[in-house]
Amino acid sequence: MNLKKSxxxxxxxxxxxxISKIYIKTHFILGESIDVFDWFKIHFIENDGAAWGKKLSDFLPISDSVGKLILTIFRLFAIVGIGYWLWDIIKKGSPKTLVLAVSLIFAGALGNIIDSVFYGILFDHSNGQVATMFSNEPxxxxFYGKVVDMLHFPMIDTTWPDWVPSLGGKSFRFFEPVFNIAxxxxxTGVGILIVFNKKAFPKPEKTEEV
Structure with a gap:
């Protein structure tokens, strides 16, 4: 795969x-949800932390604002590294599977970085109101923006049977996380690297000695 296709x-x-994030941000109130199907909902939340909504301040003795800044700066360094990796594998003519996977990872990481870096100065808040883009009161x-999430697939929403030790009577939902296109x-990119690992990273053919 060449650079143009990537x-x-x-x-x-x-x-x-x-487009999906801006639409949700400018049409939904934070926490608002609509049912598309029984197993698929559009549910607007904002994530200012790491994976699964966690924050660095949950693990380190730092404030939320400092943790958020560190996380955003880390993401910026990470996207530079991923970008260099992508450019390098394209330059070396690496397998299409690898280039596709890294292109997806780069695009997703960049999509969430845009939120983290710019959304804080582009929108006003979504608490109890629909946000305005290019607001005079962001x-x-x-670097302090929140990532917009909206895709929710609660395919199983039930309660553990009473006879299950320690879990009986508690709610169980699969799939719980709310996420976005990025x-x-x-x-998907990580999944491709795992499932098609041999195609992405083929072993060099051994040359027979004469």
């Missing part, structure tokens, strides 16, 4: 990701 994939993912500062791209 850039097209990245552009299309970013386009869909940002909810945050540069997250989907990252997960």
């Amino acid at each position: 850039l097209i994939i990245i552009f299309l993912i970013l386009l869909v990701d940002q 909810y945050g500062n540069l 997250d989907t791209a990252i997960s």
